[in-house]
Amino acid sequence: MKAPTSLAKIDGIDKKILRFLMADARKPVLEIARSIGISGAAIHQRLRKLEASGLLSGSKFIVNPKSLGYTTMAYIGIYLDKAMSNPMAVKQLEKIPEVLECHYTTGNWSILIKVLCRDNEHLMQVLNKEIQAIEGVSRTETFISLAQQIDRQISI
Amino acid sequence: MKAPTSLAKIDGIDKKILRFLMADARKPVLEIARSIGISGAAIHQRLRKLEASGLLSGSKFIVNPKSLGYTTMAYIGIYLDKAMSNPMAVKQLEKIPEVLECHYTTGNWSILIKVLCRDNEHLMQVLNKEIQAIEGVSRTETFISLAQQIDRQISI
DNA sequence: ATTGAAATATGTTCGTA
DNA sequence: TACGAACATATTTCAAT
Numbered sequence: 001m002k003a004p005t006s007l008a009k010i011d012g013i014d015k016k017i018l019r020f021l022m023a024d025a026r027k028p029v030l031e032i033a034r035s036i037g038i039s040g041a042a043i044h045q046r047l048r049k050l051e052a053s054g055l056l057s058g059s060k061f062i063v064n065p066k067s068l069g070y071t072t073m074a075y076i077g078i079y080l081d082k083a084m085s086n087p088m089a090v091k092q093l094e095k096i097p098e099v100l101e102c103h104y105t106t107g108n109w110s111i112l113i114k115v116l117c118r119d120n121e122h123l124m125q126v127l128n129k130e131i132q133a134i135e136g137v138s139r140t141e142t143f144i145s146l147a148q149q150i151d152r153q154i155s156i
Numbered sequence: 157m158k159a160p161t162s163l164a165k166i167d168g169i170d171k172k173i174l175r176f177l178m179a180d181a182r183k184p185v186l187e188i189a190r191s192i193g194i195s196g197a198a199i200h201q202r203l204r205k206l207e208a209s210g211l212l213s214g215s216k217f218i219v220n221p222k223s224l225g226y227t228t229m230a231y232i233g234i235y236l237d238k239a240m241s242n243p244m245a246v247k248q249l250e251k252i253p254e255v256l257e258c259h260y261t262t263g264n265w266s267i268l269i270k271v272l273c274r275d276n277e278h279l280m281q282v283l284n285k286e287i288q289a290i291e292g293v294s295r296t297e298t299f300i301s302l303a304q305q306i307d308r309q310i311s312i
Numbered sequence: 313a314t315t316g317a318a319a320t321a322t323g324t325t326c327g328t329a
Numbered sequence: 330t331a332c333g334a335a336c337a338t339a340t341t342t343c344a345a346t
Binding site for chain 2: 007008010018021022023024025026053054055056057058059060061062063064065066067068069070073075090093094097099100101102103104105106107108109112113116141142143144145146147148149150151152153154155156
Binding site: 029030031040044 | 338340341342343
């Protein structure tokens with residue numbers, strides 16, 4: 001992945017290609033080619049350019065956490081002591097596999113994290129034994145997601 | 157995607173396959189086969205089973221929003237009037253492309269959303285002209301993400 | 313930037329163990 | 330489940346426009 005120095009210029013064909021692949025990363029380039037009416041080689045070249053520009057940062061298989069028994073998602077706002085630097089806290093949070101996202105935020109908290117746990121009991125363990133155990137964490141506020149109703153990427 | 161009726165049973169080989177594909181959805185199955193020392197046909201068969209079980213819910217190309225000029229991410233807690241039902245609000249939020257996630261949460265707010273905007277001004281527009289305009293939205297609290305320091309899926 | 317064609321590699325199915 | 334072989338597709342490169 002390259003850090004973008006300037007904005008990527010993409011045209012309508014790029015957008016069509018991206019929309020296909022954002023929905024299904026394994027869609028064959030030749031299928032896309034037939035759908036939008038240009039050659040496979042052209043798409044291949046465009047994808048190389050998009051990747052080189054840093055606009056494409058890879059692809060992922062999506063696993064359904066519920067199939068693995070992970071049904072409890074929550075956001076946790078974390079208050080940090082002044083003494084505790086954000087990077088130090090993040091380093092500790094990285095070691096906790098249940099922490100899927102970590103944001104350095106404006107507002108009440110220093111940090112907002114998203115965690116995924118098997119159930120409420122597991123969430124409680126993670127809160128009490130993992131998060132609260134981090135030095136510098138003074139207080140937390142937890143918001144359990146009862147349902148995730150929207151989940152998507154930037155619209156192209 | 158199938159809703160999981162029971163927990164998926166996956167073994168070490170399944171995990172290895174998933175780890176490869178979660179990191180790079182386009183990694184050729186035959187490459188994975190060579191890496192872990194079983195035949196491509198076996199992996200193919202396992203992937204079909206994992207998909208049928210609902211554990212695999214597709215794949216995505218990841219686009220870097222910064223390359224498109226989207227640099228401001230924020231979480232917004234939304235207070236809904238009692239009269240406004242959650243599904244009605246979600247229906248309106250779905251129409252706003254800047255809204256990437258929407259959670260029905262416990263705690264202070266009725267809804268927590270994640271939005272992605274070009275800049276602070278764009279965020280302000282979305283807040284004032286889109287979110288606040290939704291009937292039933294009484295108040296919002298915004299937390300801007302100054303930096304996202306962790307972003308990953310469930311660990312397998 | 314795009315194309316078609318050639319060479320290489322992969323996806324997919326199937327019979328068998 | 331896993332395998333290998335056979336067939337169908339896809340990826341990748343390249344010379345030409």
